[in-house]
Amino acid sequence: MNRLTSKLQNLKESNKKALVAYLVAGDPNLDTTLDLMHLFVDSGVDVIEIGVPFTDPIAEGPIIQKAHDRALKNNISLKMILELVDKFRETNTQTPIVLMGYLNTFISHIELVQSIGENSADSILVVDVPGELNLQTYGITNPNINIISLISPTTKDDRVESIAKNSTGFIYYVTLRGVTGSSNLNIEEIKNNIQKIQQYSDAPTMAGFGIKSVEDASTLAACSDGIVIGSSIVEMIADESKSKEFGRIGEYLREMKTAIS
Amino acid sequence: MTFSNSNFPDKEGFYGEYGGKFVPETLMYALEELENTYNKLKDNKDFIDEFYKDLSHFVGRPSPLYFAQRLTDHYKSGSIWLKREDLNHTGAHKINNTVGQILLAKYMGKKRIIAETGAGQHGVATATVAARLGLECHIYMGAEDVRRQSLNVYRIKLLGAHVHPVDSGSATLKDALNEALRDWVTNVDDTYYIIGSVTGPHPYPMIVRDFNSVVGKEVIEQSKDLFGKMPDAVVACVGGGSNAMGIFHPFIDIKETRLIGVEAGGEGVSTGEHAAPLNDGTPGVLHGARSYLMQDESGQVKDTKSVSAGLDYPGVGPEHSWLKDIGRAEYVAVSDDDALKAFHEVTELEGIMPALETAHAFAYLEPLMKELDSSTNVVVNVSGRGDKDINTVAEIDGIEF
Numbered sequence: 001m002n003r004l005t006s007k008l009q010n011l012k013e014s015n016k017k018a019l020v021a022y023l024v025a026g027d028p029n030l031d032t033t034l035d036l037m038h039l040f041v042d043s044g045v046d047v048i049e050i051g052v053p054f055t056d057p058i059a060e061g062p063i064i065q066k067a068h069d070r071a072l073k074n075n076i077s078l079k080m081i082l083e084l085v086d087k088f089r090e091t092n093t094q095t096p097i098v099l100m101g102y103l104n105t106f107i108s109h110i111e112l113v114q115s116i117g118e119n120s121a122d123s124i125l126v127v128d129v130p131g132e133l134n135l136q137t138y139g140i141t142n143p144n145i146n147i148i149s150l151i152s153p154t155t156k157d158d159r160v161e162s163i164a165k166n167s168t169g170f171i172y173y174v175t176l177r178g179v180t181g182s183s184n185l186n187i188e189e190i191k192n193n194i195q196k197i198q199q200y201s202d203a204p205t206m207a208g209f210g211i212k213s214v215e216d217a218s219t220l221a222a223c224s225d226g227i228v229i230g231s232s233i234v235e236m237i238a239d240e241s242k243s244k245e246f247g248r249i250g251e252y253l254r255e256m257k258t259a260i261s
Numbered sequence: 262m263t264f265s266n267s268n269f270p271d272k273e274g275f276y277g278e279y280g281g282k283f284v285p286e287t288l289m290y291a292l293e294e295l296e297n298t299y300n301k302l303k304d305n306k307d308f309i310d311e312f313y314k315d316l317s318h319f320v321g322r323p324s325p326l327y328f329a330q331r332l333t334d335h336y337k338s339g340s341i342w343l344k345r346e347d348l349n350h351t352g353a354h355k356i357n358n359t360v361g362q363i364l365l366a367k368y369m370g371k372k373r374i375i376a377e378t379g380a381g382q383h384g385v386a387t388a389t390v391a392a393r394l395g396l397e398c399h400i401y402m403g404a405e406d407v408r409r410q411s412l413n414v415y416r417i418k419l420l421g422a423h424v425h426p427v428d429s430g431s432a433t434l435k436d437a438l439n440e441a442l443r444d445w446v447t448n449v450d451d452t453y454y455i456i457g458s459v460t461g462p463h464p465y466p467m468i469v470r471d472f473n474s475v476v477g478k479e480v481i482e483q484s485k486d487l488f489g490k491m492p493d494a495v496v497a498c499v500g501g502g503s504n505a506m507g508i509f510h511p512f513i514d515i516k517e518t519r520l521i522g523v524e525a526g527g528e529g530v531s532t533g534e535h536a537a538p539l540n541d542g543t544p545g546v547l548h549g550a551r552s553y554l555m556q557d558e559s560g561q562v563k564d565t566k567s568v569s570a571g572l573d574y575p576g577v578g579p580e581h582s583w584l585k586d587i588g589r590a591e592y593v594a595v596s597d598d599d600a601l602k603a604f605h606e607v608t609e610l611e612g613i614m615p616a617l618e619t620a621h622a623f624a625y626l627e628p629l630m631k632e633l634d635s636s637t638n639v640v641v642n643v644s645g646r647g648d649k650d651i652n653t654v655a656e657i658d659g660i661e662f
Binding site: 159179 | 282283284285286287289290291293429430435436439442443446447448449450545546547548549554556558559560561562
């Protein structure tokens with residue numbers, strides 16, 4: 001079974017919530033990204049989401065956009081990211097890895113995406129392909145890769161059902177109208193919508209976009225199968241990229257883990 | 262009167278293998294709402310009447326098809342006719358589209374208008390129609406373009422709109438579009454996004470084309486009246502491609518008319534320093550649509566180069582990609598130098614100062630007219646006037662005010 005699917009299943013069976021943490025590959029450089037991935041795991045992260053940098057990341061707020069720009073200055077490509085995952089797998093064969101990016105970078109490297117083996121990345125989230133469209137149309141048919149789709153507060157009920165059906169990894173519920181890192185979570189709306197999704201699908205539902213505080217984390221974890229933290233980590237990475245004092249990130253993730261347990 | 266004479270796009274918004282709706286999930290509902298509204302209104306008599314009434318009384322349509330005597334004499338071959346979109350209110354073809362889209366916004370009850378702009382013409386055209394309806398208006402513009410087009414920035418502000426300079430990426434049109442999309446993702450409930458070209462996710466390329474097609478429809482009627490047949494060639498500049506699509510589209514089934522799109526060749530297509538994806542790009546996905554794109558081997562979008570802010574865009578409308586592949590339209594490129602030469606030439610010969618974008622279309626007359634004989638009729642789409650470019654041209658000519 002796919003590493004991601006079994007991990008989320010295990011968590012659900014033991015009544016635990018998943019902590020998904022995001023960083024951009026190559027920000028500030030690939031060696032640091034590798035160190036940070038291990039730090040994530042040591043700090044209680046269940047799933048690592050790796051941002052694949054793109055020149056025009058339209059769903060990202062300023063914090064993650066800048067991280068994409070910094071990574072692109074290092075000419076980070078999907079090939080280098082898969083090599084990074086290989087290195088990570090030398091010492092960690094357990095933690096599922098999701099590649100999150102934009103269609104143009106994946107279809108430009110379609111042969112690489114197709115060649116991803118069992119001991120590599122586990123899942124792909126293509127931000128700019130609507131969930132009811134099949135990624136197979138774009139040549140992504142690799143059985144080792146499962147697919148994560150987004151559902152947002154504006155997704156209509158009929159589409160929720162078809163998107164949920166296409167999602168083989170988990171359903172990523174976008175907790176706000178806006179780009180990554182925005183604020184103003186509407187907790188009531190989120191609760192209702194996640195309940196709606198869970199009526200249609202048994203796939204785990206993760207909540208993400210705009211989660212900053214431990215209060216947000218614990219409230220959202222209570223009504224979902226886990227949470228995704230992105231911008232606040234990326235911001236800390238940017239702040240500490242010179243000092244390399246990433247202890248604060250570990251501390252933050254441990255607090256988040258406690259908050260959702 | 263209906264808007265469209267083509268079966269494309271298909272139901273999913275594709276023109277052959279180009280187009281589509283590649284957007285974050287948050288925008289899907291907004292696009293669907295827009296598509297439904299447009300499909301309902303495009304055959305609604307009241308809506309069409311209101312649109313054409315605004316085009317005649319607010320924009321000043323129809324624009325003339327003007328015989329360019331001295332340009333014709335200069336090239337000593339066929340007759341050259343100018344479709345005078347530069348005479349429209351606000352000085353470019355862009356107003357045709359914004360007049361139509363603001364009506365959609367009105368019918369949808371949206372209170373807040375956003376738009377991206379490159380040269381600033383679409384920003385001006387959007388701020389103008391928003392002012393007319395008293396709607397809040399925000400214009401995103403690359404910081405580099407804010408510098409190059411300071412006159413239009415001031416015009417937009419005079420019209421009561423807010424200008425947001427965009428520093429990310431290459432700080433030009435594509436980054437302004439990214440930022441406008443982000444605004445729309447965030448404020449989707451009360452905001453209408455007036456996209457400025459035949460680009461972006463479905464249904465935008467179709468809607469912008471349909472509103473701008475008034476240009477080509479007029480040319481067909483005017484050609485009959487003025488020279489009794491269809492033109493042998495129609496020439497238009499192509500950035501995103503809205504002025505070209507507006508004049509090309511009604512001609513798609515008129516096979517005797519050559520359709521020629523002129524892209525920005527920058528330093529020259531062979532140097533790689535240009536904005537000519539149809540000449541030197543490959544299919545890719547940017548801003549919600551699949552189309553020809555300037556990209557590197559990793560799928561990253563390349564920086565573009567053009568003296569003309571309005572053409573400085575790495576992508577192009579999906580329908581142009583389709584017309585290229587099926588061979589219905591030809592796409593060529595001219596360099597910055599040739600465009601600047603044409604800018605001066607047309608200004609001196611005809612007393613018409615074209616926008617630098619439009620000057621690219623004029624520059625292609627040089628090679629084109631050599632192929633044609635004296636019985637031919639060529640129409641150039643004068644997509645906009647050049648007042649906005651005076652600072653740029655003066656700077657290149659080493660003139661300080």
